[in-house]
Amino acid sequence: xxxxxxxxxxxxxxxxxxxxxxxxxxxxxxxxxxxxxxxxxxxxxxxxxxxxxxxxxxxxxxxxxxxxxxxxxxxxxxxxxxxxxxxxxxxxxxxxxxxxxxxxxxxxxxxxxxxxxxxxxxxxxxxxxxxxxxxxxxxxxxxxxxxxxxxxxxxxxxxxxxxxxxxxxxxxxxxxxxxxxxxxxxxxxxxxxxxxxxxxxxxxxxxxxxxxxxxxxxxx
Amino acid sequence: xxxxxxxxxxxxxxxxxxxxxxxxxxxxxxxxxxxxxxxxxxxxxxxxxxxxxxxxxxxxxxxxxxxxxxxxxxxxxxxxxxxxxxxxxxxxxxxxxxxxxxxxxxxxxxxxxxxxxxxxxxxxxxxxxxxxxxxxxxxxxxxxxxxxxxxxxxxxxxxxxxxxxxxxxxxxxxxxxxxxxxxxxxxxxxxxxxxxxxxxxxxxxxxxxxxxxxxxxxxx
Numbered sequence: 001x002x003x004x005x006x007x008x009x010x011x012x013x014x015x016x017x018x019x020x021x022x023x024x025x026x027x028x029x030x031x032x033x034x035x036x037x038x039x040x041x042x043x044x045x046x047x048x049x050x051x052x053x054x055x056x057x058x059x060x061x062x063x064x065x066x067x068x069x070x071x072x073x074x075x076x077x078x079x080x081x082x083x084x085x086x087x088x089x090x091x092x093x094x095x096x097x098x099x100x101x102x103x104x105x106x107x108x109x110x111x112x113x114x115x116x117x118x119x120x121x122x123x124x125x126x127x128x129x130x131x132x133x134x135x136x137x138x139x140x141x142x143x144x145x146x147x148x149x150x151x152x153x154x155x156x157x158x159x160x161x162x163x164x165x166x167x168x169x170x171x172x173x174x175x176x177x178x179x180x181x182x183x184x185x186x187x188x189x190x191x192x193x194x195x196x197x198x199x200x201x202x203x204x205x206x207x208x209x210x211x212x213x214x215x216x217x218x219x220x
Numbered sequence: 221x222x223x224x225x226x227x228x229x230x231x232x233x234x235x236x237x238x239x240x241x242x243x244x245x246x247x248x249x250x251x252x253x254x255x256x257x258x259x260x261x262x263x264x265x266x267x268x269x270x271x272x273x274x275x276x277x278x279x280x281x282x283x284x285x286x287x288x289x290x291x292x293x294x295x296x297x298x299x300x301x302x303x304x305x306x307x308x309x310x311x312x313x314x315x316x317x318x319x320x321x322x323x324x325x326x327x328x329x330x331x332x333x334x335x336x337x338x339x340x341x342x343x344x345x346x347x348x349x350x351x352x353x354x355x356x357x358x359x360x361x362x363x364x365x366x367x368x369x370x371x372x373x374x375x376x377x378x379x380x381x382x383x384x385x386x387x388x389x390x391x392x393x394x395x396x397x398x399x400x401x402x403x404x405x406x407x408x409x410x411x412x413x414x415x416x417x418x419x420x421x422x423x424x425x426x427x428x429x430x431x432x433x434x435x436x437x438x439x440x
Contacts, residue, residue, distance in 0.1 A: 112387040113333040116380050141430040145368070145422055152369060156376045160336050167332040202365055205425050208432040210361040215431065 006085070008105035009174045015085055015108055021098050022090035028099050031092060032074075039065050047137065060147070061133045063193060067154075068129030076122035082110055102174040103182020106165065113164040117157045125153050144208075148201035151194035158190050226305070228325035229394045235305055235328055241318050242310035248319050251312060252294075259285050267357065280367070281353045283413060287374075288349025296342035302330055322394040323402020326385065333384040337377045345373050364428075368421035371414035378410050 077093040087094035101108040135143040173179035297313040307314035321328040355363040393399035
């Protein structure tokens with residue numbers, strides 16, 4: 001079970017039984033990109049049938065469907081597959097994480113903070129994101145606070161993810177290409193979009209509370 | 221700089237320059253307990269002067285003042301003092317963490333996940349908790365969403381804290397006494413209270429959003 005030499009950094013990382021990628025980067029990214037496009041298009045078209053839903057609501061539904069399925073399927077697979085780097089079957093999800101580990105070898109190395117963040121994201125934020133699609137579509141009163149909760153969880157998770165790497169020397173990328181495109185680039189959306197969603201929900205909630213406060217004051 | 225043998229688990233943890241506690245457990249706990257009691261009493265008395273504030277608001281103000289000062293002072297000291305275990309001056313805050321490390325040696329060992337969680341808690345949740353005292357006192361419209369945010373941050377932090385220890389073998393306590401009293405006991409309040417506060421805020425926010433929604437429907 002010696003396995004082949006791995007492409008990850010640092011080179012002294014031991015991964016007995018490592019099996020290299022079967023699929024190319026282009027194939028891996030294309031499958032993820034096209035599946036995501038399919039999901040987003042489907043939600044956009046279906047949500048367009050409702051007259052109640054504003055464009056911003058429909059866009060948010062697309063985001064929550066995309067991020068929810070990413071959390072559940074991609075990150076859920078990682079969280080519960082400690083030996084993905086030994087996979088010999090060209091399983092698509094194992095291929096994703098073999099490739100992504102070039103940007104952050106803590107995935108292959110099963111770093112505790114990385115597994116914790118991915119586990120919480122998959123188990124809590126995955127289902128909660130899909131619930132947000134439903135909550136927006138049916139105008140539930142918990143819609144904003146649910147979206148706010150998941151966004152805050154995503155931001156906290158990303159903060160733990162980046163800060164632990166920084167504290168441990170930030171030497172987990174195989175090259176600066178992988179560092180910027182995978183480690184920084186692929187995670188940037190999960191900093192930017194949750195920030196925007198959280199700010200929007202914060203404002204919506206504050207104005208609802210304010211209106212209720214004024215109503216109470218009037219009724220005195 | 222050999223230092224003395226340390227009392228932490230695992231015994232092969234290397235802490236060159238370690239200096240044992242100068243203060244007893246009783247002294248350390250008493251100073252924290254009495255200071256906290258002083259803060260809580262002060263907030264309780266001062267908040268009692270306002271007729272607008274319900275008892276639950278005053279209790280919450282006590283909690284936010286207590287937890288905010290704990291985050292800022294105790295956890296803030298830890299986050300930025302990597303060499304507290306070498307302290308020779310009987311500095312109270314170094315004594316706290318030397319003692320607490322008996323329940324979780326990752327503090328002395330400067331584990332990245334522990335430092336990250338404590339850093340985020342001190343820098344973000346510390347000031348935000350104190351802002352919550354002010355927000356409740358002055359009936360700000362962001363009061364609920366602020367309290368909800370900090371509570372969720374505390375819960376996420378505690379989850380990362382416990383899960384990373386679990387994934388790494390959960391062998392960081394010097395004895396089962398220290399495991400249950402320090403590691404479990406001292407952290408239990410930061411699971412229980414934030415859960416209660418988060419649920420309360422979630423409900424308050426949902427009902428405010430619902431009222432606003434009904435108002436909108438009426439005005440159509």
